[in-house]
Amino acid sequence: MSExxxxxxxxxxxWWAHKPYLGYTLRELTGAGVxxxxxxxxxxxxxxxxxxxxxxxxxxxxxxxxxxxxxxxLLAVMIWHVVTWFQTMPKTMPKLIVGGRHVPQQNLMVAxxxxxxxxxxxxxVLVLAVGAWS
Amino acid sequence: MTPHAPKRSMSPVFWxxxxxxxxxxxxxxxxxxxxxxxxxxxxxxxxxxxxxxxxALRFAQNPLGKLILLAVIALFFWHGxxxxxxxxxxxxxxxxxxxxxxxxxxxxxxxxxxxxxxLEIGF
Numbered sequence: 001m002s003e004x005x006x007x008x009x010x011x012x013x014x015w016w017a018h019k020p021y022l023g024y025t026l027r028e029l030t031g032a033g034v035x036x037x038x039x040x041x042x043x044x045x046x047x048x049x050x051x052x053x054x055x056x057x058x059x060x061x062x063x064x065x066x067x068x069x070x071x072x073x074l075l076a077v078m079i080w081h082v083v084t085w086f087q088t089m090p091k092t093m094p095k096l097i098v099g100g101r102h103v104p105q106q107n108l109m110v111a112x113x114x115x116x117x118x119x120x121x122x123x124x125v126l127v128l129a130v131g132a133w134s
Numbered sequence: 135m136t137p138h139a140p141k142r143s144m145s146p147v148f149w150x151x152x153x154x155x156x157x158x159x160x161x162x163x164x165x166x167x168x169x170x171x172x173x174x175x176x177x178x179x180x181x182x183x184x185x186x187x188x189x190a191l192r193f194a195q196n197p198l199g200k201l202i203l204l205a206v207i208a209l210f211f212w213h214g215x216x217x218x219x220x221x222x223x224x225x226x227x228x229x230x231x232x233x234x235x236x237x238x239x240x241x242x243x244x245x246x247x248x249x250x251x252x253l254e255i256g257f
Contacts, residue, residue: 013226016221016224016225025221028217028218028220028221029217029221030217031213031214031215031216031217031218031221032214032217032218033214034155034156034159034163034210034213034214035210035211035213035214035215035218035241036214037159037163037166037167037210038206038207038208038210038211038214038244039211039244040170040171041170041203041206041207041210042207042244042247042248042251044170044190045194045203045207045248045251045252045255046247046251048187048190048191048194048251048255049251049254049255052187055187055190056187059175059185059186062170062171062174062175062185063175063176067171067175068171068172070171071167071171071172074167074171075164075167075168075171078159078163078164078167079164081156081159081160081163082160082163082164085156085157085160086160112160115161116160116161116164119161119162119165120161120162120163120164120165120168121165123162123165123166123169124165124168124169124173127169127173127179127180128179128180130180131179131180131181131184134181
């Protein structure tokens with residue numbers, strides 16, 4: 001029998017719902033939002049494969065207030081994912097050195113979010129242009 | 135295999151899919167939600183017919199359209215699966231094999247479903 005009796009710090013089962021872990025939990029939960037959006041697209045693809053009638057059903061769901069509410073909520077979750085994704089990214093990569101100086105993590109985060117904003121705006125502008133041109 | 139060969143882990147594969155899905159959703163996710171959830175259904179800024187069956191079918195029949203649909207749907211699922219798996223593991227929500235099936239397993243299944251649907255829709 002071992003004499004070793006290490007101190008085991010008690011951890012409540014709901015540790016993830018309280019500070020300082022709450023920020024971590026909220027960041028990880030954005031993954032569920034991303035997957036849910038993938039699920040909505042998959043539902044659309046299923047109805048597309050089943051024919052025009054099924055697809056009309058999917059379209060009428062998309063114009064319902066509950067769908068609009070879900071998408072606005074998903075948009076908020078997705079924006080939080082963008083911010084936290086680029087907050088985490090500098091911590092997971094080697095230190096970036098430009099001109100003999102470390103680039104601060106804050107700068108990398110701002111650059112990443114700016115790039116994401118540029119990509120999203122560019123995609124919407126592209127679709128608007130195609131819509132106006134056709 | 136030599137007896138001392140290190141045990142290979144599958145986790146880098148999942149990590150890669152998580153990273154690809156995370157980057158794709160970070161760069162284009164907000165625009166995709168605005169496009170497919172608000173602009174196309176309500177005809178805001180785009181002609182209303184862009185969201186109809188004929189246009190959606192043409193998009194899904196186009197090889198590039200298929201690639202976009204597969205990448206977005208599958209990688210978003212794999213991204214979510216990795217995050218949900220690690221969080222549930224940290225929450226000690228259940229036995230690891232069960233959690234793996236409920237996250238990676240579901241993502242793998244839905245990836246196959248997406249692939250089958252894209253083939254069924256045809257070119």
